[in-house]
Each structure stands twice: as C-alpha cells, then as structure tokens.
Amino acid sequence: MWLYLAPTLVINVVIILIPALLTIGLAFFQWDGLSAPVFVGLGNFVSLWNDSVFWTALENNLIWTAIFLTIPIAMGLLAASMLLIVPRRGSTIFQVVYFLPVIIATAITARVWQGMIYSPVTGIFGWLGKLGLPLTNPLSQTSTALFGIATVDLWHWWGFLCVIFFAALRQVPQEQIEAARIEGASFWQMMRYVLLPGIRSTIVLMMVMTVIWSFLVFDFVYILTQGGPAFSSEVLSTLAYRKAFYDLNVGQAAATALVISLFGLVATYFYIRIQQREGV
Amino acid sequence: MGFRAKITLAGAALVALGVAAAQAEDKKPISWWYETAAPENQEALQKLLVEPFNAAHPNEELSIDFRGAELDKQLRIAMLSGSGPDIVYTAGPSYVAAMAQAGQLLPLDDYAAKLGWNERILPVFIELGKYNGKLYALPKTYETLGLFYNKTLFDKNGWKAPTTIAEMEKLADEMKAKGMVPFAAGNADWRPTNEHYVSIVLNSIAGPDNVYKALKGEIPWTAEPFVKAIDKLNEWWQKGYFGPNYFSLTGEQAFAQIATGQAGMAPTGTWNFQNVPRYFPQNNAEPAFIGFPSAEGVPSPIYALGIGSTFSIANSSENPEGAAEVIDYVFSDKFYGDINTVWQGEWNTPLKDLSKVKIGAEVLPLYGETMKSLADAVGKNQYGYTTWTFLPPATDTYLVSGMEEVWLGKITTAQFLEKLNAAFLEEKAAGKVPAIPAR
Numbered sequence: 001m002w003l004y005l006a007p008t009l010v011i012n013v014v015i016i017l018i019p020a021l022l023t024i025g026l027a028f029f030q031w032d033g034l035s036a037p038v039f040v041g042l043g044n045f046v047s048l049w050n051d052s053v054f055w056t057a058l059e060n061n062l063i064w065t066a067i068f069l070t071i072p073i074a075m076g077l078l079a080a081s082m083l084l085i086v087p088r089r090g091s092t093i094f095q096v097v098y099f100l101p102v103i104i105a106t107a108i109t110a111r112v113w114q115g116m117i118y119s120p121v122t123g124i125f126g127w128l129g130k131l132g133l134p135l136t137n138p139l140s141q142t143s144t145a146l147f148g149i150a151t152v153d154l155w156h157w158w159g160f161l162c163v164i165f166f167a168a169l170r171q172v173p174q175e176q177i178e179a180a181r182i183e184g185a186s187f188w189q190m191m192r193y194v195l196l197p198g199i200r201s202t203i204v205l206m207m208v209m210t211v212i213w214s215f216l217v218f219d220f221v222y223i224l225t226q227g228g229p230a231f232s233s234e235v236l237s238t239l240a241y242r243k244a245f246y247d248l249n250v251g252q253a254a255a256t257a258l259v260i261s262l263f264g265l266v267a268t269y270f271y272i273r274i275q276q277r278e279g280v
Numbered sequence: 281m282g283f284r285a286k287i288t289l290a291g292a293a294l295v296a297l298g299v300a301a302a303q304a305e306d307k308k309p310i311s312w313w314y315e316t317a318a319p320e321n322q323e324a325l326q327k328l329l330v331e332p333f334n335a336a337h338p339n340e341e342l343s344i345d346f347r348g349a350e351l352d353k354q355l356r357i358a359m360l361s362g363s364g365p366d367i368v369y370t371a372g373p374s375y376v377a378a379m380a381q382a383g384q385l386l387p388l389d390d391y392a393a394k395l396g397w398n399e400r401i402l403p404v405f406i407e408l409g410k411y412n413g414k415l416y417a418l419p420k421t422y423e424t425l426g427l428f429y430n431k432t433l434f435d436k437n438g439w440k441a442p443t444t445i446a447e448m449e450k451l452a453d454e455m456k457a458k459g460m461v462p463f464a465a466g467n468a469d470w471r472p473t474n475e476h477y478v479s480i481v482l483n484s485i486a487g488p489d490n491v492y493k494a495l496k497g498e499i500p501w502t503a504e505p506f507v508k509a510i511d512k513l514n515e516w517w518q519k520g521y522f523g524p525n526y527f528s529l530t531g532e533q534a535f536a537q538i539a540t541g542q543a544g545m546a547p548t549g550t551w552n553f554q555n556v557p558r559y560f561p562q563n564n565a566e567p568a569f570i571g572f573p574s575a576e577g578v579p580s581p582i583y584a585l586g587i588g589s590t591f592s593i594a595n596s597s598e599n600p601e602g603a604a605e606v607i608d609y610v611f612s613d614k615f616y617g618d619i620n621t622v623w624q625g626e627w628n629t630p631l632k633d634l635s636k637v638k639i640g641a642e643v644l645p646l647y648g649e650t651m652k653s654l655a656d657a658v659g660k661n662q663y664g665y666t667t668w669t670f671l672p673p674a675t676d677t678y679l680v681s682g683m684e685e686v687w688l689g690k691i692t693t694a695q696f697l698e699k700l701n702a703a704f705l706e707e708k709a710a711g712k713v714p715a716i717p718a719r
Contacts, residue, residue: 032712033356034382053681114468120525121533139468140527142688226471229527230684245353247674248378248712 026254033250044255054256057227057234060146061263064235065214067150068157069207075154076161077203081191083166095166098159106156110223113152114139142232145225149233153220161206165199172198204274211267215260236260307341310602312367314344315351315589321623322346328618333609340602359384359594366603368592373408373417373714374673376590380411381711386593387414391604400611402658405630407717408669409590417590418607421628424571424583424654425480425666428464428546430538430560431568439544441570443580445485445512448545448573452521455544462521464543466529473531474683475667475676477513479584480547480572483664485509487578488719491665495716497708501701502694510686510693512575517687539563547572549586550654553647554625569650571657583657584664588626613637620647632659661719670714672707675700 027044031037048054079098083091101109118137120126125135138148172195180194196203218237221227227234227242236256244253317325325344333342345365347354352371358364359379368385370376379385392398392415398406401418409417427448429441437458442448452462467473482491486505493499494506516522523543535552537543539559546552550569560567571581591610593603609615611629613636619627621640624647631637634655639648657663667676679700685691691699707713 032378032710034360034378034384118528119468120528137525137528140525142690228467228471228681228684230688230690231681242677245356246677249674 023254023257026251027258029251031250032248033244034248037251040251044251047252048255048259053231053234053239054236056231057236057239057256058259060233060235061215061217061260063146064150064217065211067147067154068210068214072154072158072161073203073206073210075158076165077191077196079158079162080165080169081187081195083162084169091166095163098162100159101156102160104156106219107223109156110152110220113155114224118148139225139233140229142229145229145233149220149224152224153217156220164206165202168199168202169195201275201278204271208267208271212264215263306339308339308599308602310340310342310367310599310606311365312342312344312603312606313347313351313355313365313369315346315369316348317346321626324619324622328622329609329615332615333606336609337602337605340599340605342602342606362596364594364596366594366597366599367606368594369420370417370590370592372587372590372669374669374671374676374712376409376417376592377411377712377714378673379592380414380416384595385416386595386597386600387416388418388593388604389415391593391607395604395608397608397611400631400633402630402632402655404585404658404661404663404717405587408587408715410715417592418611419587419630420589420591420610421587421626422630422654422658423550423586423588423625423628424663425476425483425547425549425586426569426571426581426583426650427573428535428538428548428552428567428569429544430541430565432565433541433544434568441568442573444573445575451544452516452519456520460541461523461537461543462545463516463523464534464537464546465522465526465548466531466534467526468528469530469532472668472680474680476548478510478679478683479586479664479666479668481509481513482506482667483582483584484572484574484578484580485512487575488582488584488664491670492716492719494704495665495670495713497705501704502697506697507693508575510683510696513683514686514693535559538567539565541565550628550650551588551625553644553650554623556624556644556647567644567646569646579662582664583654583662584666585658585669586666587669620651628654630658631655665716670716672704672712672714674712675703675707678703 026037028039028041029037030040030043079094083094086094115122117123118125118139120129120137123137125137128135136144138144138151176194176198177190180190185193216237217235218241221233221235221238222241225233227238236259240253240256240260243249243256314325322344330342330344334340351369352375355364355368355370356375359368359382364384368379370379376385388397388409392406397418405419405422406415409415409419427442434440437454439451439454440447442451455462465473465477486509490499490503490505494501494503529537531548531552532555534543535546535548535555536559538546540563553569556567571583574580574582591607593600593607597603611631613631616627616629616631616634617638617640620637621643624643628651632655634648634652637648667679671679682691682696682699686693686696704713
C-alpha cells in the first residue's frame, strides 16, 4: 500500500524538503551566490538582530497580519452573510464580481492602483486634486506607505474570503437557521449564535492561512514601493529578496526566510492544536 | 517514374540533407542574453547587429535572447550551473568582480591585444574592467550625470545655464517662486533613482579626488567632504527643489515635466536622451544638457561615469572567439553611428575617438555633441564616479534607502555615512569593490 504513496513522497522530498533543508543550511553560511560558501554559524542571525531594517520589516509584517486578520475577514463575513438574503441568481452575480479582483494578475492590479488611482499625475487622486480635493499618494509617505499597499491587497483579497465564507455558510444546517428565525432572532443575533459558530472551523482556517500569507507577503510591496520610502514599507520577504539578489548576501536572505518560516510554523502549530481540541 | 529514377531522387534528397546538415554544423552559435528592450529596439538590434554580424561572419551565428528585467537573476543562476550565455551581460562592474572572483569569466587580455581594443577604447574603461590585474569586462555603454533643461523655457524667462552651485540654487528658487518644480525627478518606478543625486553631490560637492580616495580606502566615507555633500543634497530636499511628487512620479513622467515646462531643470543621466524625441517635439521645446555645476575648489563640470551594463565572455563558453568578434563589432564606428541613430542613451560605447562616427541627421545634434564632450573629458581624466558603478553591491543598495532616511528626517547625515562606511569596509575586506583605475 505504501508503494502507491511513494511517487508523491519522492516529489515532495525533491521539490520541497531538499530546498527547505538547503535554505536552513545556507542560513549558517556567508555566501554571495557566486563564490564558495563560508560557514559562519549564527553570524547571519546576529547581523539580522543588529539590523534596524530587519526589525522594521518584522514590525511591518506584524502590522500587516493584524490588518488582514481583521478587516478583510470582517468584510468577507459581512458580505457573505448578506449574500444569504439575496436570491440565488443574484448572489451568484455578486460572487463573480467580488471574486474578480483575485484572478487579476498581481502586477496588473498593483500598476492599476499606482498609475490610475494613487498617482498625482495620471490617477484619480490627481484628478481629485485638480477638483480642489487634494489627496496625498499614500505610497509616498513613510507613515502611510504600508497601509496604501495593504489597501490594494485588501481590494484584491477580501472577495476571495467572501466566496469562501459564503460557501461555508451554505453548509450551515438550514434547520438551525429556520429555528433561530422562528424564535425571532435579529440579523446580528443570527450571526453571533448560529452562523459564526457554524462556520467557525472555516474562519479559523482562513485566519491561520492569513497569518502564514501575511508573513510571505512580497508581490504588492515589491511592485508598489520596493520597501520604501526609507524602509517604511519593508517586509521580511522584500528584505530577503534584496539581500539575496542585490546585496549578494544569500546567507542572510536564508536566515530571514527562516524567520518567516518560524511564524508560519507557529500559526500551523496553533491550528493543529485547535483542530485536535475540537476533534475530541 | 521508374524504379531507378526513384532511387536516384531519394539519393539526391539524402545528399542534399547531408550537405544542409554539414553546412548547419559549420555555423558556431553565439548566445547573448539581453535585458529589457522595447519592441522597436529589439528590432533595431536584430537589424543593426545580429544580421550584419552574421552576414560578415558566415561561420558564426549570433542570437540575442531578450530576458527582460529578470536578466540578472537568471544570469547568476545560469552562470553558477555553467549553462549561461557566451556573452555575459551584467548590470555593472560590481557584479563582474564577484563573477571573476568565482572563476566564471574568461580573461579578455589576449582578445584586447589582438582585436585592438586597447587602442580604441578609453583607458579608464579598460582598467575598470580588470580584476586582479586581468581584463574581464568592457562597458556596453557608459553614461554620465548632468543637468538637462528646457532651453525654450530658459530663453523665455531670460535664464542662463548655471555654472556654479550658487547660480543653480538662485535659479531653483526663482523656479519655485513661479510654481515650477526646480528639479524634475521621481523614483516611483525605480527606487535607485536616489543614487543619481547622491552621485552628483559626491562628485560635484565633495569632489572626485575625495571619492577616489574613499573608494581606495584612504579616507573614510564619514570624512568632512562627504558630510558637506550629503548635507547639501538634504538641504535641496528640504527646500523642496525635488517637488512634492518625488515618490509618486516615474522617472519618465518626471523627465516629461521638463518638456512641458512644469519643471525647470532635471539633474539626471544621459540615458534620458532616449526620452527627448518622445516629449520635446510635441511641446515645441528644445532641450539642452550641461555638466552639473561644481562647488568651489572642484573642477567644473565633473562627469561622473556610470556603466549601466558590461560585456564579458563566460569561462564555460564553447565559442569564445565568436563572442569576442561580437564584442569587437559592437565597438566599431559603424555600429556606434547606426545604433545611436535609432536608439540614443543606451549605446554610448566607450570609443576614444568619435570623429569618424556618423549619427543620422534626424538625431538632435545635442546628443552627438554631448557624447563627444564626454569622451573628451574622460580622455583628459576629468571624470567622477557614480555610486552604482563603483560601490560594492550591499553598500550601494543601502545608499538607496539610507538617503531616503536622511531626506525624511529619520537619521542624520553622520549616521547615514557611518552605516555606509561600515558596509563599505565589510565589502572591501571581502574583495567586492570593483577595480578603481589610477587617477
């Protein structure tokens, strides 16, 4: 029987395990990606510890996680619950509309927001500025750059959560909903006592995945600000990328990647614990 | 058709196939991975380089593979595995040093002697392409920084091209008073735009002699001349010379503001000549380009040298002779004139003597004149050092965002230069600093 699993196991080892071990190994070497690696023990981690940009990036990943654990999930849940009220054909249309941003390529979404919305020259912000409503491009300010990027990703992402939650909500037993309705439950009471508990496992899963994805965030940051201005929107992935390909410091890039993995593992650990508890 | 005729025909076909195969085998392939190029520029390379080269060298077959913005990453991975292209095209000397150190590049000294590169190419660029005394790379193009301005706008306002820092600042203040942006600039699409301005002040304020000493490790980057230089750049930022939209504009959008008259001057590089035809004619404006003014005590102007890209030959190449012939063709007068007629700003090959070069009449004479002035100045050793060409990689990378920290008040000039110096010393110890030709 084990033989049937062997091919997938081989693929997993070759494609996932070996690169992962290489990354872990490289974190303890100084390597420029060209000459021979030199073992430096914990030197790369010490360098990261002393690097203020690393801490800024970590802080930004935590902020990003906090944003994405709250706003898009709330938006998705609210929209999904409202879709329950809409007749089936209408909800399908809304689902398609909400889902569209997810399937647009990241680079295109980012450039559309940068050039058509945020830009003071070619964007809606610029147009509003001419109308006497001056709005500052959030990507150009240190205090708002990260939030400007998060807004783009939010727009891109919340509809996906909505569709997931809507699918889950439709699995809630109809009898429970009918019983609550008969008992005169309000919309909010229905949400709190019937719907949310009913899809709790889906919400928890999405929150865990959100933590993991939040530490992996790279694409919108890289395209929109490259971590600027003045490192204000730097995240761990863009830091690792720059260290690997611009600083020619693959070892520290690998060490940074390990830190990212650490947070993912913590999230995974909590998810498994929750699952086990609920399973009992 | 009879049986014998069929056999004869089949035999003839086989012979023809054999001949064709033999002929194909005689052509030795030469591969070259290029970076991003617009479709019309890809076509220009095909018509002006690939086809003429292949026609002139029947036994060679050059092909150019356009790899786009990801070229340098793909190249590094390919070189590691020994499967890179014959002609190695990098983003600059700091990458060459690392590759040469790793043994991935072929020394070019013999080809330089045999093909006459030492006589045709400006000496500083031969020296710059050396690592541990051997020649590993040559620039495809060299660029410099200076000051573009709108001559039409200047004439209308009675302004004259500035020859001193004080004159330039006075002009900038007048422009601000008129609601213009003094320095057209933007880094929304390319954050390393920041180092164009750092390079300008390091060379025009601190002076190239001091930059040279710092690159040699003879003085630290925390020395007084560099403090003054960075303080001056920060002062310009705080005065608003760079305008309110520096972090929102792309480089091209910023340059367009010079043509429209929204901005007065553009301290930027010669690569922007490729944007002149797109923006100036439609605005009925005439561009001008001068060297950036220098502080007192520093020769004026200083042309800071930048190398946007270099050629090398892979050590693993199976056709190094063919690759050398391609590089030699690129350094011909004819190719210089042809390619610069249709694509300015990217193919200023470092030829010593541009007097035999013929650039098409449709190209703005300012371009040819600027390139000749630059070559003459370099020939007289009146040049400076851009940070992206002469600083090692991590130091250069820190400089880009570190300067933003200074501009936005997060760190002081002293702190910035302290970090820069620390990064530089670390990389110098690791042998990452590109070769610095004797001054």
